[in-house]
Amino acid sequence: MISGHGDLDTAVNTMRLGAFDYISKPPDLNRLLNTVRIALDRKELVVENKMLKKKVSKNYEMIGESDGVERIKDMIDKVAPTDARVLITGPNGTGKELVAHWLHQKSERSKGPMIEVNCAAIPSELIESELFGHVKGAFTSAAKDRAGKFEAANGGTIFLDEIGDMSLSAQAKVLRALQESRIQRVGSDKDIKVNVRVIAATNKNLKKEIEEGNFREDLYHRLAVILIEVPSLNDRRVDIPLLINYFSEKISNEHGTAKKSFADKAIKLLQNYDWTGNIRELRNVVERLIILGGTEVSESDVKAFASK
Numbered sequence: 001m002i003s004g005h006g007d008l009d010t011a012v013n014t015m016r017l018g019a020f021d022y023i024s025k026p027p028d029l030n031r032l033l034n035t036v037r038i039a040l041d042r043k044e045l046v047v048e049n050k051m052l053k054k055k056v057s058k059n060y061e062m063i064g065e066s067d068g069v070e071r072i073k074d075m076i077d078k079v080a081p082t083d084a085r086v087l088i089t090g091p092n093g094t095g096k097e098l099v100a101h102w103l104h105q106k107s108e109r110s111k112g113p114m115i116e117v118n119c120a121a122i123p124s125e126l127i128e129s130e131l132f133g134h135v136k137g138a139f140t141s142a143a144k145d146r147a148g149k150f151e152a153a154n155g156g157t158i159f160l161d162e163i164g165d166m167s168l169s170a171q172a173k174v175l176r177a178l179q180e181s182r183i184q185r186v187g188s189d190k191d192i193k194v195n196v197r198v199i200a201a202t203n204k205n206l207k208k209e210i211e212e213g214n215f216r217e218d219l220y221h222r223l224a225v226i227l228i229e230v231p232s233l234n235d236r237r238v239d240i241p242l243l244i245n246y247f248s249e250k251i252s253n254e255h256g257t258a259k260k261s262f263a264d265k266a267i268k269l270l271q272n273y274d275w276t277g278n279i280r281e282l283r284n285v286v287e288r289l290i291i292l293g294g295t296e297v298s299e300s301d302v303k304a305f306a307s308k
């Protein structure tokens with residue numbers, strides 16, 4: 001707002017009504033330029049922030065009203081505010097990672113970091129240094145000191161995904177970290193105290209892995225203080241219509257197109273499929289049908305493009 005009749009009241013009122021700045025006439029052009037620059041920066045930040053918030057909150061929405069999902073939501077509400085360790089089990093693509101994010105977001109640690117480690121993706125000779133860091137010279141390629149994921153998660157949560165695939169030697173190190181809340185960087189004997197909540201997930205049957213000697217029983221008991229079992233999609237088919245609707249909206253948004261509806265018969269057909277890939281597979285099928293199907297996705301679209 002630029003005005004020649006400025007007094008303090010008008011200035012305060014204009015700002016209250018949403019003006020970014022109040023400049024009296026004749027304007028000092030340097031000040032004006034500066035104000036415009038700052039306002040543009042602010043606007044950019046606000047837009048970016050809105051987009052990020054949307055992304056975060058949308059990504060971790062948990063859709064479903066089946067008994068299985070309701071039970072998980074109840075458990076999350078009870079368990080999230082505590083520091084109890086949680087082991088999440090269930091087949092691939094059922095939403096284990098989603099549950100882990102929810103637990104973190106609804107916990108007192110939500111302002112702290114949430115660090116994810118995919119234990120299956122890290123070669124066994126690197127996992128120790130990845131989790132606990134290393135000091136310079138600990139091994140040939142250790143050119144400088146480096147903190148690991150446990151230190152990075154300090155004050156927050158570490159999510160050990162696919163824990164069933166972790167080597168026995170790494171399991172021993174994780175066990176020590178859990179027992180003592182302390183870690184040592186590889187190549188150092190200095191203890192570092194960490195304040196980290198541990199959430200782990202696996203699609204393996206850990207009881208069976210224990211019997212076969214692939215998983216430490218003591219580590220299992222440390223991790224599974226609370227056990228959350230995520231059911232397969234075939235065991236909660238009532239959620240399928242809701243999920244189709246949710247993914248249809250989400251995918252159309254991502255594509256920048258109008259939301260497509262699905263005919264009742266198309267939904268029924270999808271509801272009876274065998275979803276071995278669970279929710280991840282359903283999402284892919286919905287995306288395919290949105291791209292290839294008609295304005296309203298029909299039963300014949302499902303037969304043509306998503307037959308099983």
Ligand SMILES: Nc1ncnc2c1ncn2[C@@H]1O[C@H](COP(=O)(O)OP(=O)(O)OP(=O)(O)O)[C@@H](O)[C@H]1O
Nearest residue numbers: 061062063064091092093094095096097098279280
């Ligand atoms: N109840 C749900 N509502 C909405 N989206 C879901 C739900 N459950 C899972 N998803 C979505 O399905 C996809 C797969 O979920 P996620 O990655 O959490 O599964 P996972 O069990 O961790 O899989 P994996 O064992 O293969 O790592 C993700 O895109 C996730 O956002």
